[in-house]
Amino acid sequence: MKNIYLFNEGYGLEKMILGGKGANLVEMKKIGLPIPNGLIATTVACKNYFKNENCLSVDMIKDIKEGIKKLEIETGKEFEGENPLLVSVRSGAPVSMPGMMDTILNLGLNDNTVQKLIEKTKNEKFVYEIYLRFIEMFAEIVKGVSREKFVKIKEYSKEKTYEEIIEAFKGLYWIETGEFFPENPEEQILMAIESIFKSWNNERAKIYRQLNNIDESMGTAVVVQEMVFGNFNALSGTGVAFTRNPSTGENELFGEYLLEAQGEDIVAGIRTP
Structure with missing residues (x-):
C-alpha cells in the first residue's frame, strides 16, 4: 500500500x-x-x-x-x-x-510565480488577489493566525498598492509565527x-x-x-450541483453558482449564490 x-x-x-x-x-x-x-x-x-x-x-x-x-x-x-x-x-x-x-x-x-502569472494572464488584479488569499488561508490553517487580522490590514490599506499589502501580510505572518512566509x-x-x-x-x-x-x-x-480559477474574470465561476434537490429530495437536477468566485466562497456562505 x-x-x-x-x-x-x-x-x-x-x-x-x-x-x-x-x-x-x-x-x-x-x-x-x-x-x-x-x-x-x-x-x-x-x-x-x-x-x-x-x-x-x-x-x-x-x-x-x-x-x-x-x-x-x-x-x-x-x-x-x-x-x-x-x-x-x-x-x-x-x-x-x-x-x-x-x-x-x-x-x-510566491513572489517569483506571481510575476510569471501576471505575464501569462495579463490580469494583475486576479493574480495579486489569489496571492493575498493564499497567504491568508495558509497562515490561518497551517499556523493558526486569525483571518480577522488580515481583514483589518486590508481595511487599513485601501490606498496602498498590492505589493505593499502583500508585504504587510507577510509581516503579520512573521510577527505571529516568528518565521518567514515559505516561498518554496x-x-x-x-x-x-x-x-x-x-x-x-x-x-x-x-x-x-x-x-x-x-x-x-x-x-x-x-x-x-x-x-x-473561478475568479479569473466575469465569465468564470464556481458552483455545486446535485442529482436531487437537497431541500425537497425531488428527483431533479439542482445547482447553485457564483461568478468571479472560488470554491470556498460558495461553501463558506460568504456570498449569496
Whole structure:
C-alpha cells in the first residue's frame, strides 16, 4: 500500500484508503471526465503520521516529492516554471464531514510565480488577489493566525498598492509565527498536507464525529489537485450541483453558482449564490 496515488493510479482502491473525495475523483478520471489532475495522500499515510508522533516520515516526504514530479509531468506545468503549477490541498475523509476540516487554495504562489502569472494572464488584479488569499488561508490553517487580522490590514490599506499589502501580510505572518512566509512550493505542500492531517483531530471535527457516530480511527486522506480559477474574470465561476434537490429530495437536477468566485466562497456562505 502506497502513501501517494495519482488519480490514474488509484482505481480499484476503496474510499477507506483514498477517502470519499479521492475515490470519486479516481472514478471520474477512470471514465474519462475532464477533471483537473491530482494526487491523493491516503488515510494510511495519515495514520502513519499520527503513529510517527505527528511528524511526516522520511519515506512519506520522499513519496510526496515523487508524486509532485509526476503531477508536473501530467499537467505540463511546473512549480516555479514558466507555466506555473498551482494546486488546492483538501481534506477527504472516508465519511463526509462537510466543513469540519481544512482547505488551502492557490498553493505554489510566491513572489517569483506571481510575476510569471501576471505575464501569462495579463490580469494583475486576479493574480495579486489569489496571492493575498493564499497567504491568508495558509497562515490561518497551517499556523493558526486569525483571518480577522488580515481583514483589518486590508481595511487599513485601501490606498496602498498590492505589493505593499502583500508585504504587510507577510509581516503579520512573521510577527505571529516568528518565521518567514515559505516561498518554496515543495515546503508549502509538505506543511499543508501535515496541517490537513492534523485537522482530523481539531475540536469541531471531533465533536462532529461524536455526534454522528463516526469512527475516530479512520483518519483522513488529502487531495492535492491542479487549480482552476473561478475568479479569473466575469465569465468564470464556481458552483455545486446535485442529482436531487437537497431541500425537497425531488428527483431533479439542482445547482447553485457564483461568478468571479472560488470554491470556498460558495461553501463558506460568504456570498449569496
